[in-house]
């Protein structure tokens with residue numbers, strides 16, 4: 001191709017490329033938008049999507065099964081046994097509560113949203129919600145504490161348990177029969193024989 005031919009070919013090719021590009025652009029001007037104006041508009045997330053965890057602490061029996069199932073150890077639970085004189089009530093699934101929960105923390109920064117903690121829960125009180133907007137500036141703010149006990153309540157529960165344990169130990173000690181005096185030795189040593197040879 002001569003240089004004149006190449007010149008016109010390049011002009012034609014440039015125009016053709018622009019027309020093809022504009023054809024696609026113009027076509028999309030009249031098609032339905034696929035984007036949403038987040039955060040003003042939010043997409044509906046699937047019903048079973050796994051997002052932020054929530055614990056209904058009133059239904060928790062402190063069994064620790066969720067924490068044991070967690071592959072990244074992001075659930076920390078501490079419990080205190082209740083004493084027989086205290087009634088902690090029942091869960092909504094009719095399970096008797098026997099443990100105080102001074103601590104139930106989930107470090108959501110470590111969570112991988114696997115959902116493995118949800119399935120073993122016998123009272124179905126730990127669930128994944130549809131909340132996905134919970135960014136924080138400080139990682140410490142991503143530790144969620146679900147315990148509703150005050151420091152005073154925790155201290156009182158510990159004192160009650162300590163007193164109860166001491167009472168039980170005292171009762172146990174009192175119930176053990178006193179030891180009988182030891183019987184005399186079966187074969188006492190023979191009385192010493194007088195030394196006749198020296199008389």
Ligand code: SF4
Pocket residue numbers: 053069070071072073074075106110111112113114115116117118
């Ligand atoms: S969703 Fe998975 S990683 Fe997150 S707390 Fe539950 S078990 Fe742990």
Ligand code: SF4
Pocket residue numbers: 055059060061062063064065066067077120121122123124125126
């Ligand atoms: S498995 Fe359920 S009941 Fe047991 S400690 Fe976890 S949240 Fe509470």
